[in-house]
Amino acid sequence: MWETWVQSLGPEDPREKEMATHSSILAWRIPWTEEPGGLQSMASKELDTTERLHFHFQDAKDQRATHRKRNSIFWTTKSNLIHFLGLSHHLLALNFIIVSFGKKSAWSSAQVKVTDTDFDGVEVRVFEGPPKPEEPLKRSIVYIHGGGWALASAKIRYYDELCTAMAEELNAVIVSIEYRLVPKVYFPEQIHDVVRATKYFLQPEVLHKYSVDPGRVGISGDSAGGNLAAALGQQFNQDTNLKNKLKVQALIYPVLQALDFNTPSYQQNMNTPILPRYVMVKYWVDYFNGNYDFVQAMIVNNHTSLDVDEASALRARLNWTSLLPTSITKNYKPVMQTTGNSRIVQEIPQLLDARSAPLIADQEVLQHLPKTYILTCEHDVLRDDGIMYAKRLESAGVEVTLDHFEDGFHGCMIFTSWPTNFSVGIRTRNSYIKWLDQNL
Structure with a gap:
């Protein structure tokens, strides 16, 4: 368990x-x-x-x-x-x-060296923890920021402060990827950027340059960054050409599927501030450069109705009535339309691509994944994506820690300093870093 x-x-x-x-x-x-x-x-x-x-x-x-x-x-x-x-x-x-308003220069402190560079043409910000004579090689996390595949940056204050804290407290090298965003590029270019930068970093000569232990590298990200981290993890740990595998993956309130927008957490939190359901569906449509006219139909699951044959084989992989505990499902009912709009998945086949929706990946893919940490928040439409993924990984034999915050809300982990310093932000960050310290 x-x-x-x-x-x-x-x-x-x-x-x-x-x-x-x-x-x-x-x-x-x-x-x-x-x-x-x-x-x-x-x-x-x-x-x-x-x-x-x-x-x-x-x-x-x-x-x-x-x-x-x-x-x-x-x-x-x-x-x-x-x-x-x-x-x-x-x-x-x-x-x-x-x-x-939020961009921060690459400013180094006495404890953490911060530099902006590029890995195989992809911009990254690298945070290097203090050297320790007793530990000549450092551990490392490749971090992918959130923002709906369209917003934010590795260089804004929130992520700069998070990665600085990680580098200092873990005595680690943190590589924060500045991947390209919608609307300049669309799926799967964001994935290509994070894969290219991470592959470059994992080269022996690059790891040596940053004094990183090849056996102690993990991947992490929040929200849409958690989506990209999960997709990267699935690709990397089944790639036989990669000598260095990822030791851990840590996913912070990740978005993991676009087939069911009526899970209990979507129903419970449909109008919750920061990430209401309508906005999340619109992010997906933006990610695929799709038609905004599809948004309302997708909200009521018309894109995966029973008459949409393309989705039939995938329904069992996100059947929340069996994947979620009764404490979560409560009295919520599945929303499964008998007839719907098959045109949506025909025009946006990426909805059924496991690279965009890691939750629907084959069991054979999941069983190759490393030890996993998933942080979920009660007041978040994405809560059930993370819980269902934890259950599927557990069923595939992966060691999983599900870290749930009853008072958490989407995005809370980056709100740790004024004027948006929340207690739950500090506690989620501390819990996340503690897990990395114990497992990386």
């Missing part, structure tokens, strides 16, 4: 100026919300959306709420207006905002 860690709630400590910026950066994730009557437009729901974010980020009595609210609405509206006017893709506009 897998080991399960459940954590509890703690205090938080928001601050003024930068909080407005970061809450506005988060608000782009919720341009729409789902309600019983259907989808409501951003114009009618922007204020409510921002208020929901602030419920998580501050006390409702905070006198600065109005100022932050206006900032959030301003930036969300601005990026969508840019898209509407045809001046730029809305994801490019949003990421420009995120990176402009």
Whole structure:
């Protein structure tokens, strides 16, 4: 059986100026919300959306709420207006905002050396922990940032701070990959970037340059980065041409499938701030350069209805009624349409590709995977993706630690410093690094 860690709630400590910026950066994730009557437009729901974010980020009595609210609405509206006017893709506009406010130079400290370079044409940021005479060779993690395959950067403050902490506390070399994003490239180019950079790093001469032990290299990532890490892990550990295999994989609230958007966690958290269901489905469509007209049909699982033959062989691999414990399934019912829209998987066959949806991989692929850590959060549409993957890996004979946080929300692990310093962010990060320390 897998080991399960459940954590509890703690205090938080928001601050003024930068909080407005970061809450506005988060608000782009919720341009729409789902309600019983259907989808409501951003114009009618922007204020409510921002208020929901602030419920998580501050006390409702905070006198600065109005100022932050206006900032959030301003930036969300601005990026969508840019898209509407045809001046730029809305994801490019949003990421420009995120990176402009959050980008951090490669600054080294007394403990961690930080450098920007490229591995086989792919930009990376390398964090080198302090040398120790008693340990001439270091362990290493290749880290892949999240952001829906379209946003964020290895060079923004959140990921820079996470990787710096990992390098220092683990005395490790952390390679953070700056893979290309939607809409400049689409699936599977993001996977190609992380595979190319990781293969380059695993070359004996490169490992020697960074004083890395070839037998102590792992892969990790959060959200969409967890998706890419899982896909890379499946590819690497069955590649007979690779001399050095991955020792561990650590997946942080990973997104792992696009066939069922009505798992219990999708139903429970469909309107949860930061990553509501509609936004996650839209990320998938963006990743495949698909048609936005498909989004609403996918939300109700019309793309995998019983009359869609292409999906029939894969349903058992994500049958949550058998993969999830009753404490999770509760009274939720599967949403399985009798008839649907087969045109969706015909136009977007990538939906059925295990490189995009590692949860549907063959059992023979899963059994080659290394020791695995999966972190899940209760208030996250992706919770059940991670739990089902843990169950499938366990059934394939893989040693799995499932680390579940009852008070966790999607993205919480990178919120560890002001103005978005949450207790659960600090606890998830500490738990993650502790597992790496014990297993890498």
